[in-house]
Amino acid sequence: xxxxxxVERLSRYRRILRxxxxxxKTSVFSHELAEMAHSNAAQVRRxxxxxxxxxxxxxxxxxxxxxxxxxxxxxxxALSRSVVIGLGNLGQAVVGYFGDHxxxxxxxxxxxxxxxxxxxxxxxxxxxxxxKLEELISAQNIRIxxxxxxxxxxxxxxxxxxxxxxxxxxxFVQIPLRVPPGVFVELVDIAATWEKVAYFSRRRQG
Amino acid sequence: xxxxxxVERLSRYRRILRxxxxxxKTSVFSHELAEMAHSNAAQVRRxxxxxxxxxxxxxxxxxxxxxxxxxxxxxxxALSRSVVIGLGNLGQAVVGYFGDHxxxxxxxxxxxxxxxxxxxxxxxxxxxxxxKLEELISAQNIRIxxxxxxxxxxxxxxxxxxxxxxxxxxxFVQIPLRVPPGVFVELVDIAATWEKVAYFSRRRQG
DNA sequence: AAGTGTGAACCCCTTCACAGCA
DNA sequence: TGCTGTGAAGGGGTTCACACTT
Numbered sequence: 001x002x003x004x005x006x007v008e009r010l011s012r013y014r015r016i017l018r019x020x021x022x023x024x025k026t027s028v029f030s031h032e033l034a035e036m037a038h039s040n041a042a043q044v045r046r047x048x049x050x051x052x053x054x055x056x057x058x059x060x061x062x063x064x065x066x067x068x069x070x071x072x073x074x075x076x077x078a079l080s081r082s083v084v085i086g087l088g089n090l091g092q093a094v095v096g097y098f099g100d101h102x103x104x105x106x107x108x109x110x111x112x113x114x115x116x117x118x119x120x121x122x123x124x125x126x127x128x129x130x131x132k133l134e135e136l137i138s139a140q141n142i143r144i145x146x147x148x149x150x151x152x153x154x155x156x157x158x159x160x161x162x163x164x165x166x167x168x169x170x171x172f173v174q175i176p177l178r179v180p181p182g183v184f185v186e187l188v189d190i191a192a193t194w195e196k197v198a199y200f201s202r203r204r205q206g
Numbered sequence: 207x208x209x210x211x212x213v214e215r216l217s218r219y220r221r222i223l224r225x226x227x228x229x230x231k232t233s234v235f236s237h238e239l240a241e242m243a244h245s246n247a248a249q250v251r252r253x254x255x256x257x258x259x260x261x262x263x264x265x266x267x268x269x270x271x272x273x274x275x276x277x278x279x280x281x282x283x284a285l286s287r288s289v290v291i292g293l294g295n296l297g298q299a300v301v302g303y304f305g306d307h308x309x310x311x312x313x314x315x316x317x318x319x320x321x322x323x324x325x326x327x328x329x330x331x332x333x334x335x336x337x338k339l340e341e342l343i344s345a346q347n348i349r350i351x352x353x354x355x356x357x358x359x360x361x362x363x364x365x366x367x368x369x370x371x372x373x374x375x376x377x378f379v380q381i382p383l384r385v386p387p388g389v390f391v392e393l394v395d396i397a398a399t400w401e402k403v404a405y406f407s408r409r410r411q412g
Numbered sequence: 413a414a415g416t417g418t419g420a421a422c423c424c425c426t427t428c429a430c431a432g433c434a
Numbered sequence: 435t436g437c438t439g440t441g442a443a444g445g446g447g448t449t450c451a452c453a454c455t456t
Contacts, residue, residue, distance in 0.1 A: 201374030
């Protein structure tokens with residue numbers, strides 16, 4: 001199992017490799033990739049090593065081959081679909097984001113309590129009422145959920161998600177969620193990020 | 207200077223302390239706070255120690271006092287205002303988010319190129335055209351920017367922001383930004399987060 | 413008996429540094 | 435000469451463990 005930071009960097013490398021491929025570059029050196037990813041050459045080589053790929057001193061890494069190698073490690077078709085819970089500003093932003101970019105990821109459905117939203121499509125994503133949650137998740141074998149709902153109802157919904165077979169949650173709700181073992185939760189905390197930026201930008205000033 | 211993870215956790219602790227205060231609890235033990243923050247008691251005690259605060263074996267930490275202590279470390283009035291660049295889905299979500307919650311943070315203004323958006327208010331935040339960027343930032347002494355614009359124009363805007371005096375950027379754009387030394391950038395990468403959740407939720411399955 | 417404060421140990425990720433290779 | 439692959443060193447955050455306190 002790869003370290004978390006490595007998985008994050010691999011994701012970034014891949015995006016850069018995609019752009020490089022688009023611009024016709026066929027190979028990259030570790031120090032080039034490092035510069036573009038705000039990392040360093042040794043780190044890039046180590047990360048590549050960890051996924052069992054290798055390059056050559058003459059050419060560095062082949063863009064296409066490295067992309068494939070990263071994909072082999074990160075991608076799993078069974079985990080490429082997800083549901084978005086909550087179509088407030090944030091939920092809509094996420095749907096819009098992954099609706100626009102036609103990426104590797106698909107949002108199969110969105111859920112909300114607002115009758116005005118239910119039954120409609122947002123960026124091509126159908127919206128259902130909360131009562132359809134379990135049905136759709138199990139029918140489409142969804143394993144990833146993106147949570148963008150108000151605090152008070154979050155834990156209850158999480159319980160239902162986990163019971164329905166969700167194994168990974170991207171959590172935009174600023175509260176500690178209780179999940180059964182085996183479910184991976186990643187918190188995206190914009191307020192905390194803001195505070196961090198404020199703290200360190202102040203310090204940098206000296 | 208505190209470690210990054212500590213700053214993030216302090217931010218979370220504080221939010222929990224606010225809720226505790228609201229529910230009338232006047233003191234907490236490290237293990238209680240730890241459980242609520244998905245951390246552990248030793249970590250909480252270490253974090254508290256790092257900000258020079260202390261509790262007592264009998265009562266643990268006083269809720270109000272700890273909140274104040276965290277505030278003393280994290281808060282800086284000069285950094286409580288920010289601008290949002292780009293009012294697409296994500297930018298609107300951020301504005302809506304910090305418009306709704308009347309938090310410690312204020313969004314002084316938003317900027318966009320869309321004439322339909324300029325001159326209006328979103329959640330009480332006035333929107334300007336890009337040409338007003340420098341003027342408003344220096345007039346209000348803004349130091350934090352939240353970047354939610356399309357990739358192709360990101361670097362150019364970042365250059366202008368830094369020149370105008372911005373020292374911290376919350377970056378929702380999935381590209382490596384080049385900034386002068388002294389400017390702190392935190393990348394919020396939803397696609398990478400998704401990939402991380404997918405990777406580790408798969409692994410957890412065993 | 414139970415919790416805090418904290419030196420020290422631990423662990424894991426990062427970085428160094430250099431042999432090997434084109 | 436310049437880059438990769440990687441053992442080894444390094445560094446920094448986390449956890450342990452226990453003296454101290456109430």
